[in-house]
Amino acid sequence: MFDVVKPSDREWWVKCVPEAIRQKAEQRQKDERNKFPREAYLDLLDLKKIIAKNWRLFEPHFAVVTASRGKGESLRFFDGLNEIRRLIGHPLKMHVSGYNFSEEQRKLLAHVDDLALKLIRRVRSLN
Secondary structure: OHHHHHHHOOOHHHHHOOHHHHHHHHHHHHHOOOOOOHHHHOOHHHHHHHHHHOHHHHHHHHHHHOOOOOHHHHHOHHHHHHHHHHHHHOHHHHHHHOOOOOHHHHHHHHHHHHHHHHHHHHHHHHO
């Protein structure tokens, strides 16, 4: 994702990232004493919002890599992926509840992994 927004503008952080998201990430970075770059403190759904805000930069890549039609359809997977991420991020909840991933969730993970690899290859081949 950053390989798309960073080259778009020298001030990409200010111009491409919504203010509330920037402030949250910057505060997290400050709390950890600048241990990682500010973009490392973004949440998964922050990435969805950044892509949506800058859709003109991302649309050509999604159009080539997926058969989806438009921003909403292209970014819908983020919501399901975030639900899975929440379960993985809180393994005690999974363990105590006896939760197991459904076949649909497993397919979503495989789909997102494939999509991410294709998008990365495409963007890097153009840079």
